[in-house]
Structure formats: C-alpha cells, structure tokens
Amino acid sequence: MKFGIVVFPGTWSDRDCHYALHHILGWEAEYIWHKETKLSGFDCLVLPGGFSYGDYLRPGAIARFSPVMSAVKQFTCGGGLVIGICNGFQILCEAGLLPGVLLPSSHLQYRCQWVNLRVENNNSPFTSRCQKGQILKIPISHYEGNYYADETTLQELEANNQVVFRYATASGRIISAANPNGSLHNIAGIINREGNVLGLMPHPERACESLLGSTDGNIIWESINERYQRGSR
Amino acid sequence: MSVTKEALDKVALSKEEYNLIIQRLGRDPTEVELGVFGSLWSEHCGYKHSKPLLKLLPSKGKHVIVKPGEENAGVVDIGDGLLVVMKMESHNHPSAVEPHQGAATGIGGIVRDIFTMGARPIALLNSLRFGPLSEVHNRYLCNGVIAGIAAYGNCLGIPNIGGELFFSDCYSFNPLVNVLCLGIAEEGELVKAKAGGGDSLLMLVGADTGRDGIYGASGLASRAFGDEQELRPTVQVGNPFLEKLLIEACLELARTDWIVGMQDLGAAGLTSAVIESAAKGGCGVEIDVLRVARREESMTPYEVMLSESQERMLVIVKKGCEAKVKSLFDHWGISSGIIGRVSDDGLAVIKEGERTVAEVPVSLLISPPFYRPRAKKPSWLTELQSFDVSTVPDLKPRQCSSVLLRLLASPNIASKEVVYRQYDHQVMDNSVVLPGSDAAVLRIKGTRKGLSLTIDGNDRYCYLDPFLGGVIGVAEAARNLVCSGAEPLAITDCLNFGDPQKKDVYYQLKESIKGIARACQELQVPVISGNVSLYNETRGEAIYPSPIIGMVGLLDNVGTHCTMAFRDEGDFVFLLGGLLSPGDDKDGLGGSEYLELIHNLIKGEPSVDLSLERRVQRCCLEAIRVGIIKSAHDCSDGGLAVAIAESCITGNIGFRGEIPSHTVELGVDNQRVPSLGFRLDVVLFGEHQSRIVVSLNHGSAIKLSNIARKWQVPLTFLGEIGGRHLVIDNYINLPLAKIKKAWCKGFSHNLTDS
Secondary structure (H helix, E strand, C coil), rough: CEEEEEEEEECCCCCHHHHHHHHCCCCEEEEEEECCCCCCCHHHEEEECCCCCCCCCCCCCHHCCCCHHHHHHHHHHCCCCEEEEHHHHHHHHHHHCCCEEEECCCCCCEEEEEEEECCCCCCCCCCCCCCCEEEEEEECCCCCCCCCCEEEHHHHHCCCCEEEEEEEECCCCCCCCHHCCHHHHHHEEEEEECCCCCCCCHHHCCCCEHCCCCCHHHHHHHHHHHHHHHHHC | CCCCCCHHHHHHHCCCHHHHHHHHHHCCCHHHHHHHHHHCCCCHHHHCCCCHHCCCCCCCCCCEECCCEEEEEEEEEEEECCEEEEEEECCCHHHHCCCHHHHHHHHHHHHHHHCCCCEEEEEEEEEEEEECCCCHHHHHHHHHHHHHHHHHHHCCCCCEEEEEECCCCCCCCEEEEEEEEEEEEECCCCCCCCCCCCCCCCCCCCCCCEECCCHHHHCCCCCCCCCCHHHHHHCCCCCHHHHHHHHHHHHHCCCCCCEEEEEECCCCHHHHHHHHHHHHCEEEEEEHHCCCCEECCCHHHHHHHHCCCCEEEEEEEEEHHHHHHHHHHHHCCCCEEEEEEEECCEEEEEEEEEEEEEEEEHHHHCCCCCCCCCCCCCCHHHHHHHCCCCHCCCCCCHHHHHHHHHCCCCCCCCHHHHCCCCCCCCCCCCCECCEEECCCCECCCCCCCEEEEEEEEEEHHHHHHHHHHHHHHHHHHHHHHHCCCCEEEEEEEECCCCCCCCCCHHHHHHHHHHHHHHHHHHHHHEEEEEEECCCCCCCCCECCCCEEEEEEEEECCHHHCCCCCCCCCCCCCEECCCCCCCHHHHCCCCCHHHHHHCCCCCCCCCCCCCHHHHHHHHHHHHHHHHHCCCCCCCCCCHHHEEEEEEHHHHHCCCEECCCCCCCCCCCCCCCCHHCCCCCCCHHHHHCEEEEEEEEEEEHHHHHHHHHHCCCCEEEEEEEEEEEEEEEEECCCEEEHHHHHHHHHHHHHHHHCCC
C-alpha cells in the first residue's frame, strides 16, 4: 500500500498524514510537490489540510489551478482513491471533484475541537471497517467548513448515500447543537457518486494514537488499506 | 545643536543622547544616521533602562546552550541529540493601535526568532491583558487580538497550546500581548545570527519593503503615547502564508553549508538585522538601499532602512553559494536578492547607489547609554500593603456557594475555551494535554519524552509587592509544570512595565527582576531568553508591573503525564502544602481574586515560602513519577474551593469533603488551622502559595504520606471524589452542572457585544 501526499506551498497536515500513515500504520507514504504533473505508483492520494495558497481569496480557489490537480483528476478517472482532508476537501470541491462548497462557519470563527462523527455509509472504500451508525471521535480545525449545496444536489447526495459522515452527539443524535460550523444536514464528509473520492473536514490523521486522545482515525485508514488488499489480491 | 526637538522626538532620542552621538562621532549625524541611532538606541532594541538589571537573572544551568542576548532565542539541551529553542516577546503597543494586525505580526515576529536559528517551531503560547470587557473598546481590543493570533498562527500550522488572560482597569487602552514560541532543533543544526566570513554576501529574502512600520521600535515601543489613531500607519500588516514558506525554506537552508548566518527583520527592520549581525560577527557591512526590492515608489534611504515590513529575512551567504541559495528560495516562490556584503573594517556603510548616506562604526551603534535611575518604594504602596483583614467581615456559611459561583464565573478564572478553540492546538500531532489544564504537554516524536509548557504572571501580586510578585510568578509557573509531571527546565520572560524614568516604575522593575532571580535560584531554573516592554501607560497611568514567565519542562516519559481532572469515584483528594500560609501570619487574601471581586479591594500582600515551595514541587513530582497520582492541580487564583471545583468540572465528577479544622491527617508538620481565627473566606478562597490538590486511589494514600514525610511537606486529607455535586462541609453544596455552567459561560458572556 503506497500513499501519495500532495503538498501545496501552504499545506501543513502533510507531515501529520505522513507520520500517521508511515510511522504509526507502517505503510509507504511519499510527498508529491504541487508542481508534479505525472503520478504513478500510488494506491491512494491524500490532499491534506493547511492553507494551500494562504486562502486569502477562498480556500482552494487557487490550489485547483496547481499543475498537480490535473494529474489528481486523471487519477480519479481511473478509479484511484483520493481523500481530501479539511483544506483538501475544500480543494476537491473547488476543483469540481466533489459537489458543493465550504462556507465560513456560521459563527464566523475558526474552531479547533473534538467532534463526534456518525458513520452514515459504511459501504464506501473509506468506511468499510466501520459499523453503520458508529461514532468516531476525531478533531476539526477550520474556519471554512460549513458545507453548502443547492437543494437538488443535497437530495442527490442523500439519495445516493454520498453523505458518509455527519456531526453528531456522543450518543449519535444529529442535532444542531452537535454541528460545529452550520453545515447543511450536519454534513462532515461526502464521497463522489463513483465512491472513490472522499472529502471530510475533520482530521483523521490527528486521531491515530491513544496518547493523543483517539484512535478512531485509523478506522478510515484501515478501510482504505482493506480495499487495496482486496483489489490487489 | 542642529536638529529640532520634533526631529529628535520622532526618533525617540533625548537631547543628551544626541549630543553624545555628536561627541562620539566627531560630527553631526546625517538624517539616515540619526534614524539608525534612534532605532538601535531605543528602549526596544537597546534595553537602555533594563540591561543593568537583567544581569541579575541567573542564566546558567547544566542544560543551557545559548543564554539571553547571545542569539535570537535561548537554547536548552533535552538529550537524545535534541535542543529546545524558546523566546517570548511583546507586541503591546502595536496591538493597542490595531489589535488584529498588531497581535498577528507579534506571532510572525516570534516565530521568525525561532526558525532563524534553524529550529522548527512546534508550539505557541500567549499571555494577554485587557481592561474590563464591560467597556466596548476593550472588547474590540480583546476580540481583535484573539482573531489576529488565530489568523496568523493557524495559517502557519503551529499549535497554539496554551495561554492566560487577565483583566484589570489598568490595561484599558494598553493591552498586553505577549507571545511565546518554542522550537526543536537537532544538535549541530543551530544557525547563528552573525555576519562574518570575510567576503560573505548579504541577501534580503521574503517580502518587498514598504513604508509600513517605520518608527515601530523607536516610536511605538519606546515611549508612552496618547493618540493611537495617529499611529495606526506604524503598525505592519502580516502575510502568514509567506511566513509559512519562509519557515520551510529557511529550515531547508539551515541544513546546507551555504550560509554563515541568518537573522530575521523585526523591530527597526533592516537596520537592526544588519547591524546586530555585524556586531556579533565582529565585522563591518556595506549595503546599497537601491538593491532592496520595494513595494512602493520613491522610498528614501531612511525609509528603506527603518521599514518594518514583515516576513523578511537577512541571510549571510558564503561567497560563491548565492546561486544555490537563490534557487532554494525560488523553489518556494520566495524572492531574494543580494543587497550588500560583509567587510572587515568594522564600519556600517549605507549607500544609495554611489552616494554614501551613512557611515558609522558598528560598535558605536550598539553602545547606547545605560540608565540606572533611582528606585524608590512609593508611599502609596506601603499604604496598600498595610491591610488588616479584620476590617473585612468573614463570609457567612450560606454565602459560600454563591461566592464560589461568582469566582468561577469571573473572567480571570472562568474557562478560556472560547478563546483557545479558535487556535489550532492539535496540528503537528504532538498535543497530549490540550489547553485548559495547568500546563500543556507535547510529546517529542521519535523519543519517549514530552515537553510541558506554561505561561504565567500575577500582576495584582506584583502591584502589591513587586519582589514577591516576581517570586510567585516563577514559583507558580514551575508548579504548573510539576502538576503535569514535568521537571522545570528553563524560563523565557517578558517584562511589561510603565515608564522607567518614573521612580516608582523603576522600583517595580528592579524589585520584580530581583524576585524572579531569587525564585530562579531557589528552584534552579535559569532564564534563557526574554524581552522587555516599557512605557506601557496611557494618559500618564502605568499598568500594573507585569512580568510574564514562560516556562518549559521535560517529562522523561510522556506516558506518565498528569492533568487536573478528577478521574474515578472513590479516589481520595489531598492537599500538598500547608492549608494556610507558613506561620499563619498571612491571610492569603492579599491581592486575591476574592478580595477584588467580592469586596472591590486590591490590598494586602501576597506571601510565599520558597523552601516549602521547592519541597512541595519535589514531593508532587516524585509522587507523579511513581505513578500514584491520578490528578494534580495548582491551587492559585480563587483558592482551594476554586481548585477543587475546576478538577470536578474538567473530570465531570463530584466531590465531597470537609474543611479540616484542626490537624493534618497524615504526614508531618501537624499544623493548626485557626490561628487567624477560623475564617471561611481565608480557608475557601485565600490564595496561599505552594499548594497542590492531588487525587489518588485510596490504597495509595500511605505511599503519598511517605513521600510527603520525606520532603517534609504538610499533607491534608480533603475528601473523596464521587457523585454529581461539589460538597464542602455545610458551606458549599452545588450541583456539578451549576458550577460547570458558571465556569464555562462566565467568560464567553463577556466577550460578545450583544
């Protein structure tokens, strides 16, 4: 299993992802500089968190034009797995690889805190090792994470089971008090229609060790690995 | 004298200093030279009033690698081939003028100090002071500063893992914004901030130079000011994205052998970066301002030299390596250009093309006059200190619960979660104990070790007794680290005071420094770096003397860390250290939050017994290390009842206990409580120092008592963890939900405008 971690100039979760994937989980992981145009040998691409180009205009609005993004698109067309975390999710939306946009939080503040995610769809390559309805404790850290899409898109997302994670209470209730940023339908993470591209605001790479408070992030990484193992068998 | 008083005021030089310059130079300085002298002789760069006093601070220690003043930040060795680089700095005046950018660029500056040395910044902390939030202007400043720190720090991907906030009238219009950055470097990778190497080249890297921030060091930071509106253009605007690129590029550069040194451009911009590196390298420099990339047209040499445009670095490049260095910066999309060279004549020569606009020996520029004004204890202080507690009526038993709720909701005590949740405190995947406990804990990847960090100051104590306030600041910071299970290693300090030319302010400065030095000696923690911010006053009124202590500690095994949260039903709770002050002659109410909040009195004196303090800390640390302590919480603002309540709230579990009215249950030093007469306010809310509330499995009590006996530390049984109420005798009986609400909402209510 080999992960490619895409690095834009202002990315900062690249090292955290590398640490989790390589040092904790023991898989191969390699950085990909945003000027790369050819990607080969990777089984899954990670677009990590950060402020790709400072995000002064709109998160991801400039990153989508980075040379690496056409290679990422190509990779997804071939069915390759891509996971966009936080800024990575924003970039995937800006690049049109996922529907919708991420607006500034409804309270207009940056938030770094633990949240509970309810797994809505455990049939995706990113959640196959979860139970449906399982609660994952994973932290968020963002200003623009307020998921928005028009009504038709939302209905499609729901009908196609593309909503993978929702913000929930510890007991799994989907209520506005559990929603840290005002996202519609408490959406925390979605997949594309084909199911090979996941975008989520929370940071699974920050929840991979009990010393740091949770290992629930590993369930997502291990699901990806399971899919890979199955595919390569 | 050929210049006007206005011209001298602009560069913050006195007439006497101007005459000294003429005398040493043997001629009148040019306009550029005057500006350069003004900046480098400013309080901010030259430490004119504080340097003689700073020598009192102990800076030696077996782990200390770089001492104060030697480099941009202090360095300690933590073993495993790793070094910790640490520094704190103030951005008070810019934040008073423009809170968002003032605080943001404060983060930018302190972070540059760390990566300039080749260390990767891994933690930020801040200590903030504002006037009461009931005033709309203070809310504007407070919200602006917090947003500025969040905007800049979050973009850099450096966790902001701790801080403190305190409110008092004296900070209205003059907030304090002290920011601390800590970095980690591998042994042998430290970069010096010095020029040298014969024919090395000076390369300016990063942002283009504009007119922003001119007179920042001399004008803003080195004198008191009245009309902040007029000074707004002297505050710089930050670009954290560029800073993030600089971090990565400069750390990459630090691992090459292409450079002699690196220095960031902070206060006094190019002037201080170039001159200070030349001074450290014992050489001269020649620069051409026409080669400095600018963002504005027709800037004068004076403006180029004194601009404080942010996100710029000076790199001293070995001759022949300039192309390689440039291509490294190109990779990161950062502009760079050679602006001059190192010379061996000891002269600082500034040219505009062929024309020389300044030519001064470097040694003159870095030798400002030092001042040692007369320090005098003000008479008003003696009056404040002579406070008789018997003039304040004791609490009635039925009042205690509501007083506890009021204290928990006081902005000085209430949870600051609404603040720190705006800062990314988990990026880098090291944060083991998050903000909100006594000290934050980070693990160090690749080792079993951990670092514990805290930032502390008690300005009310310093106001009432600058010496003891200084002592207690250090003692409390060390106690915080010990509560997390760490051995205190080193201090960085930020000394915020008023106008040092006033006798009482100079007295406060001197006494506080002496107090810090005294505690450092007793607790064996050296000061490795620091910063002084003077002239913190508005309309003639000085702020409280506010020395802020940042401290780092080491955990050999990060797995043994401890927090303040109570854990399990049935655990025993003890107090380490005396229930009251040693000798019982102090009431613990002097300078307390209780006295100010409930009785509107800022009077009396704090007290501390440093020998007991040291023993309490040793005792606590040993007990944590042998693994019997399940929670430890420093007993500070608000006293014992508040400390117990905070452990309940963070642990989400209740407590039932009694006030021990006669003797200590276990341990030595049996002490009697009521020599003051039994006062409820003293016992519940008095702020006696050297006390830690710990909890443990009841089976471990004997072990704890043995350790306490070994260190001759009084040990008092307080009660048992459990239930959903906080109950202390017949005095306090409150549901957990209620104390939680007071503590969690007390501060956030004040922050919003509605």
